Amino acid sequence: MEVAVNSNEFLPGSQGEASLTEDNREQVARPTIRVKEVPERDRRRLLMHFLELNDSDRLLRFGTVLPDELITRYVQHLDFSRDTVLGVYDAKLRLVGVGHLAFAPREARPVIASATIKERIAEFGVSVSESARGAGIGTKLFERGAMHCRNADVDTLYMHCLASNQTMMHIAKKAGMAIHRDHGEADAYLKLEPASPSSVLKEAVQEQVASLDYTLKANTRAALKLLGSIPGFKS
Numbered sequence: 001m002e003v004a005v006n007s008n009e010f011l012p013g014s015q016g017e018a019s020l021t022e023d024n025r026e027q028v029a030r031p032t033i034r035v036k037e038v039p040e041r042d043r044r045r046l047l048m049h050f051l052e053l054n055d056s057d058r059l060l061r062f063g064t065v066l067p068d069e070l071i072t073r074y075v076q077h078l079d080f081s082r083d084t085v086l087g088v089y090d091a092k093l094r095l096v097g098v099g100h101l102a103f104a105p106r107e108a109r110p111v112i113a114s115a116t117i118k119e120r121i122a123e124f125g126v127s128v129s130e131s132a133r134g135a136g137i138g139t140k141l142f143e144r145g146a147m148h149c150r151n152a153d154v155d156t157l158y159m160h161c162l163a164s165n166q167t168m169m170h171i172a173k174k175a176g177m178a179i180h181r182d183h184g185e186a187d188a189y190l191k192l193e194p195a196s197p198s199s200v201l202k203e204a205v206q207e208q209v210a211s212l213d214y215t216l217k218a219n220t221r222a223a224l225k226l227l228g229s230i231p232g233f234k235s
């Protein structure tokens with residue numbers, strides 16, 4: 001497994017291509033993206049991620065230009081026992097992508113209540129740091145979110161966004177979501193297959209690998225910090 005120590009690892013085209021052979025160039029053109037569940041103890045990292053979003057990104061993500069104070073409140077009130085927060089960490093363990101799966105009773109969304117007989121539906125919101133966009137992180141977070149829903153006995157994944165959000169519309173269409181546009185806003189939803197042994201195993205393996213990757217990054221950072229504290233050592 002590769003461990004990225006470069007904080008620009010998610011910049012499109014940032015891979016060290018000089019050392020690649022023609023045969024494997026295609027396969028490794030993009031760094032591998034590991035999606036991991038974000039634990040409650042990472043609220044501060046979540047806050048840092050959201051505060052870095054500029055006004056237009058905040059508008060796209062939250063439907064309104066949330067000021068810092070309300071973003072802080074949003075993060076403080078994230079309910080980790082009910083919802084699932086998915087993240088992509090860079091080499092410095094900063095969150096460069098965050099997907100929030102909010103679970104709610106189906107009656108909470110009358111628009112799609114008739115689309116399912118399951119008790120709960122899930123609403124997905126996603127954001128990727130500006131410097132990490134275009135590398136597939138948003139798509140990976142979405143795919144993992146859909147898999148998590150499936151495995152949690154939820155068959156309807158819902159997204160509400162501005163109809164002008166071309167990138168998100170592209171990701172939604174690519175995933176086969178049904179999109180309903182109304183007054184400049186768009187409701188998109190996806191019917192999911194029931195869980196299967198392979199979907200459960202796949203999610204568990206992805207989580208394990210992402211956790212291992214996270215641990216390796218944390219250890220690398222700790223080792224570099226330690227070495228940096230040795231007089232005369234230059235990193």
Ligand SMILES: CC(C)(COP(=O)(O)OP(=O)(O)OC[C@H]1O[C@@H](n2cnc3c(N)ncnc32)[C@H](O)[C@@H]1OP(=O)(O)O)[C@@H](O)C(=O)NCCC(=O)NCCS
Binds near residue numbers: 057127128161
């Ligand atoms: C939407 C967002 C999450 C996408 O993240 P990302 O990591 O850049 O997304 P990806 O790299 O996985 O995919 C981007 C796709 O959109 C396409 N795309 C980019 N800009 C586009 C545009 N203007 N029109 C159409 N497609 C566009 C890319 O070509 C890529 O497609 P591909 O995978 O088929 O090549 C990110 O732009 C973001 O955080 N925006 C602000 C917040 C937001 O809009 N959130 C969504 C509301 S819930």
